[in-house]
Amino acid sequence: MARFTVLIVAVVLAFLVTAPMPEVTAKKYTVGENKFWNPNINYTIWAQGKHFYLGDWLYFVFDRNQHNILEVNKTDYEGCIADHPIRNWTRGAGRDIVTLNETKHYYLLDGKGGCYGGMKLAVKVEKLPPPPKSAPVKNIGSVSMVTGFAQFMVPVSLFAFPAIWDVITRMW
Numbered sequence: 001m002a003r004f005t006v007l008i009v010a011v012v013l014a015f016l017v018t019a020p021m022p023e024v025t026a027k028k029y030t031v032g033e034n035k036f037w038n039p040n041i042n043y044t045i046w047a048q049g050k051h052f053y054l055g056d057w058l059y060f061v062f063d064r065n066q067h068n069i070l071e072v073n074k075t076d077y078e079g080c081i082a083d084h085p086i087r088n089w090t091r092g093a094g095r096d097i098v099t100l101n102e103t104k105h106y107y108l109l110d111g112k113g114g115c116y117g118g119m120k121l122a123v124k125v126e127k128l129p130p131p132p133k134s135a136p137v138k139n140i141g142s143v144s145m146v147t148g149f150a151q152f153m154v155p156v157s158l159f160a161f162p163a164i165w166d167v168i169t170r171m172w
């Protein structure tokens with residue numbers, strides 16, 4: 001049992017030492033939340049307070065026999081005109097995705113009449129803001145916290161890998 005505990009501790013420490021820092025990833029927005037893409041919902045209110053960034057995506061859930069998702073220009077959006085869309089994002093499943101891969105205004109509407117019932121959404125897509133500046137390194141005496149952590153973790157990691165190998169070879 002003690003060997004197994006040593007193995008678990010060694011694996012966790014090895015992972016912590018070698019794990020990369022997480023990156024900001026694209027965000028998925030389910031349009032309309034749990035009400036989805038349906039008439040009589042104010043999608044302008046739904047979009048308020050949300051920031052849409054390059055790489056995010058909109059997930060639409062709807063009845064594919066009654067609705068669709070068309071991208072149009074601003075004038076057609078305002079007038080619910082679906083005659084000449086810029087793009088038809090509908091793939092026929094009723095579970096469709098609009099990838100926000102350009103920094104621009106996206107004007108989306110239902111081209112099967114639902115636009116008149118409020119099924120239209122305008123979003124402005126922006127570039128991702130720069131990451132926040134890192135906090136200054138806090139010194140504890142003459143050794144910083146980062147240096148102290150590194151001084152602790154490097155020797156631990158040097159012992160972790162041989163310990164893992166030792167436990168694995170003894171188990172076989």
